[in-house]
Amino acid sequence: MCSTLDNSFVGQLWRSVKHEDIYLKFCATAAEFKCGLKGYFITIHSTSFRLSVGVHFSPMSIMKDLPDNKVRRMLLLMVCLFFMLFAQAPGTTLFASPASQLKKVSLIPLWSPQSQFAGYYVALDKGIYSRHGIDLTIIKGGPGHSPAGSLRNGEADFAILWLTTALQHRSAGMPIVNVSQIIQRSSMMLISRKIAGIRRLEDMNGKRVGLWSGDLSIPYRTLFANRGIHVQEIPQSGTVNLFLRGGVDVTSAMWYNEYHVILNSGVDSDELNTVFLQDEGIAFPEDGLYTLEKTVKKDPALVDAFVTASREGWQYAFAHPDEALDIVIKYMRQAQLPANRIHQKWMLDRMRDLILIQKNQAAEGALDKHDYEAVAKAMQHEKLIQHYPDFTTFTWRYHAGE
16 A cells, blocks of 8 residues: 555656656756756745645645654655645646736737747746746737737737847837847748759749748848849748749748648659758848847846746747647637648747757857847848847846846
């Protein structure tokens, strides 16, 4: 009987530790792993648990009057395990913070719910933001909803933006700040059919190339200008239908999205030639987290908590891809969007490839200074911005004390 209970308790303890600590963190060394576990158990011992009857107490508060250290340690472990089991019952919460103590925060993504933003939806759904003291609302993104505009008018506290967009608004006088660079490389592609006779980049000279409007066209135009290539620019919508119907020779595409759409349409990858802009020296970082300078100055701890929770959401999503897909698809259906699980899985897999790649040993979540200056200079050349701020002014890191 005792052995059975021991196994049950140990199994529950291990599941709790894995899902509430280990899977949410990247430990580069054994020392980091040990330190993380120590902090987890210290938190367990000292946390005040809230039961459904409104009583608050911690395991340590129960054990403080016991004199024998050995007995205290044994009973302390049992009490902690009891709370882990009890907290999963209806009407109870583990590490619960009263709603009044949570800080209300809003985030606007670049687009509607999809796996491109899985980390944020997972962090929201799994209570990761709540554990960091944040009551998060993800507001509607996509057509007709400008992330930068929502920041400016106070509708959103944080926004997901590309570096090109952020620089445009910063140059126009908006005090926008990069607080974390989630994707540190470009996923942009140029795709053509082999039957079009395009074997290499230079073969696109004079060809019909579908380009997105606005700042999405900047990386492509920069590449063509650097190589002395002159193309026939054809406006491209949000689909690849023009390419599939032969309306253009080359289409713009994102590795995690349009490329897979083309493959799903029945085109074999062997029929295509692909060019990754990153491989051609056009390293334009994409999704980053941005806020206003006043938010950073007013509550830097909140900004740090938001960034930390967001990254933990991504880590959890990559460690539990099936669960992450369930969560993303749930939010897609709530938004009344068509949900193709196979396509969303492809997108999540590619996001893992893009986010987990550490380019040039850059610090995790940090915008690369070289990339920043390259993008800013390219935008100046295209006359999209007149000036840009110093790198240290444009970026913020909590640990730097800024």
